[in-house]
Ligand SMILES: Nc1ncnc2c1ncn2[C@@H]1O[C@H](COP(=O)(O)OP(=O)(O)O)[C@@H](O)[C@H]1O
């Protein structure tokens with residue numbers, strides 16, 4: 001796809017769970033391919049339940065995929081085992097939505113970070129202490145936080161600590177699963193800015209999972225849109241947000257309520273209606289067809305391949321080319337008529 005070598009490549013990944021319905025499978029991730037280049041922040045968006053976390057968890061080994069490949073610097077992780085796999089996988093770290101999930105309440109912050117340092121072989125006390133302070137500084141926290149316990153910190157500070165702890169093992173890739181969703185609105189942008197700083201300063205690539213499209217737009221250079229276990233659209237943030245081509249992306253964007261009543265009144269694309277179908281029994285053909293305003297009979301027959309409508313901009317819809325061609329060019333603000341003409 002690009003000449004730049006990817007740091008992480010996921011090919012045709014499938015992760016299924018045993019369903020409560022006997023003999024059936026929850027197809028949470030059903031043939032997903034994505035890639036991250038070094039130092040790139042890439043968004044992964046889609047409604048709740050579409051498989052974003054399962055994809056992220058599969059990449060770091062918290063879920064076991066049925067098939068597909070995960071490559072780190074072109075090394076296929078499925079070809080590794082035991083210690084070699086653990087060591088290689090360390091380059092990919094997961095940042096949870098709830099920072100409590102990754103912090104032990106009985107450990108001070110300094111101890112938690114030191115534990116991670118020991119994993120990569122830093123045993124010297126002085127070096128450990130120096131590195132703990134360095135890492136806290138990198139995430140914008142003072143040294144004194146090292147002596148504190150997680151419960152003594154605010155949500156935003158805890159998330160910073162969780163990030164510092166992930167960084168301790170010097171990862172190449174962070175999988176950030178809704179890392180600011182649990183935080184107060186007022187501190188979200190501060191933590192978001194931290195991700196941008198880390199990307200710039202450390203060159204860590206980041207898969208940024210979020211259902212909040214506005215957040216992703218702010219941070220990510222490229223975006224994958226996921227629906228019911230599949231990637232339905234991908235492209236630069238500009239492509240996906242300004243020239244959305246899959247009807248799902250369009251509906252998703254239209255679902256963001258606008259503060260401007262004029263925009264609300266002139267909505268062209270209907271906002272997303274109804275609920276996401278069950279991943280145990282997804283619709284045949286295109287999975288979005290049951291909620292798609294443009295669906296025709298053909299959509300039920302075969303799964304639509306990704307149609308490339310621009311460099312790196314793809315949409316899995318049989319109408320992608322037409323949608324792209326008939327794209328409504330945004331009109332400039334209507335000019336107010338001079339008083340004398342409006343009478
Ligand atoms: N451990 C599990 N066992 C069974 N089903 C699961 C499990 N984890 C997730 N699922 C199901 O997989 C689908 C995708 O879930 P998830 O990856 O959490 O989506 P998202 O993060 O996009 O909200 C959902 O239908 C969810 O109920």
Ligand SMILES: [Mg+2]
Nearest residue numbers: 052053054177
């Ligand atoms: Mg999730």
